[in-house]
Amino acid sequence: MKFLFDLFPIILFFIAFKLAGVFTATAVAIAATGLQVAWVWWRHGKVDTMLWVSLALVTVFGGATLLLHDEIFIKWKPTVLYWLFATTLAASALLFRRNLIRTMLGEQITLPDKIWARLNGAWVIFFLTMGGLNLIIAFSFSTDIWVNFKLFGGMGLMLVFVIAQSLFLGKYVESENEEKP
Template structure:
């Protein structure tokens, strides 16, 4: 559900572009992002830091697009966001020993520390690649193709990447589950032995 909620401004951007043009679509995307955060505040939900960052970037680059009437700025917006996320993930892990991917997923998934590091690096690589791919599509194809890629291409690649990660991590998740079951069984046997001895 959150995934589709996050796509709300992008979807409206796509619809507005098809109905009008890139400048109307940019204004709609800015308004939708502001409305998105306003709705979360109204509902008293926690707002992710990246949502605030995304808002700042869309306001700056979208605003520059509207003021200058130059679509170049809005085309750069996804790349700036992707590369910023890659930088944050890499710097946090390398210099502050804070694996942000682990911090988000560790309650749902148990993995060895070296796998968490690989997972973090894989997301860094993915965001770097996506940033470069966005620039390639934005400046090598018509704006209509870029807008379509922004909604369907980027979303599709993200889903494929997540599915591949789940498949690759399946082995470690099973191993971790087996170890957890063995540990619990061992503790239960130990408790039973203590009760018998008493």
């Protein structure tokens, strides 16, 4: 359910784009993300940093798209978000010796330090790649293809990446369970 909730603004952007074009879709994405933040705030009393960052980026890049009537800005938003995630993961690990993937998943899974580092690095590479791929699609193909990629391609690649990670991590989780009596 959380996965669909996280995709809420992207799905609404997609629908609005197909019905009314990129500028209406951009306004819808800004409003949907704002509603998403308000809902989380109302339900939980706090909002995850990632959601605040997403709201800020969609508001800045979407606002520029609407104000300047130029879709180039909204096309840059996913790349900036992906590269910000990659930079945050890499900088946390390199500068502060803090593995944010481990911080997020450490209570659900126990892994050796070396595997946590690989997992963090894999996410950095994934986000860098997704950012670059977004730019290639956004500036080499039509806006319609970019919007389709944004929803279906991005979600599909994320799913493939998570499944590949699960398969990779499976051997470490199983060996961890086998050692316990």
